[in-house]
Amino acid sequence: SQTIHQWPATLVQPVGSPLSLECTVEGTSNPNLYWYRQAAGRGLQLLFYSVGIGQISSEVPQNLSASRPQDRQFILSSKKLLLSDSGFYLCAWSASPGNTGELFFGEGSRLTVL
Amino acid sequence: SQQGEEDPQALSIQEGENATMNCSYKTSINNLQWYRQNSGRGLVHLILIRSNEREKHSGRLRVTLDTSKKSSSLLITASRAADTASYFCATGGGGFKTIFGAGTRLFVKA
Numbered sequence: 001s002q003t004i005h006q007w008p009a010t011l012v013q014p015v016g017s018p019l020s021l022e023c024t025v026e027g028t029s030n031p032n033l034y035w036y037r038q039a040a041g042r043g044l045q046l047l048f049y050s051v052g053i054g055q056i057s058s059e060v061p062q063n064l065s066a067s068r069p070q071d072r073q074f075i076l077s078s079k080k081l082l083l084s085d086s087g088f089y090l091c092a093w094s095a096s097p098g099n100t101g102e103l104f105f106g107e108g109s110r111l112t113v114l
Numbered sequence: 115s116q117q118g119e120e121d122p123q124a125l126s127i128q129e130g131e132n133a134t135m136n137c138s139y140k141t142s143i144n145n146l147q148w149y150r151q152n153s154g155r156g157l158v159h160l161i162l163i164r165s166n167e168r169e170k171h172s173g174r175l176r177v178t179l180d181t182s183k184k185s186s187s188l189l190i191t192a193s194r195a196a197d198t199a200s201y202f203c204a205t206g207g208g209g210f211k212t213i214f215g216a217g218t219r220l221f222v223k224a
Binding site for chain 2: 006034036041042043044046088090092094102103104105106108
């Protein structure tokens with residue numbers, strides 16, 4: 001069966017520090033991978049998605065970046081965090097090709113920027 | 115911009131009652147999905163309904179879709195305290211760019 005791992009679960013970082021959130025998927029090949037951000041009490045904002053190694057599409061201009069160095073690994077990074085980067089970050093995957101659109105989510109990473 | 119908008123934003127009911135949540139969207143869709151999120155956790159897929167379907171059931175869940183009104187509803191029958199969570203509708207063309215609404219927070223009192 002497929003599983004998705006996301007870490008760290010919780011992170012407190014000072015403004016201006018770098019960020020690296022990692023996500024890995026097991027049990028499937030060539031998944032579509034996604035990073036979403038959720039502000040407190042709000043819906044999900046799509047940040048990045050990837051259909052293959054090295055292929056990244058950005059949905060929202062910001063100081064965040066994403067990389068996909070391996071088929072089942074998706075990394076969210078920042079060189080210098082802003083206060084507004086605080087939030088709950090969720091990694092997700094969907095099947096490819098012939099996907100139904102169903103997304104499978106990790107347990108999330110809560111980032112607090114102070 | 116958000117595609118799905120849930121209504122109500124929050125709902126509080128007694129255990130055993132039915133809970134109904136609504137979702138409206140703006141553009142044409144291939145499918146509409148409902149997800150559940152327990153506090154501080156990831157989202158879990160509940161049910162997907164395709165644009166050519168009008169109603170779908172899964173256990174205590176019943177989803178309807180009216181493409182002419184661009185709306186969907188999620189009904190949870192005989193609610194339980196464990197159903198307390200946030201519920202999101204999501205629309206898209208499948209896979210890429212699935213757009214989520216702001217969610218309905220359901221609280222079921224035991």
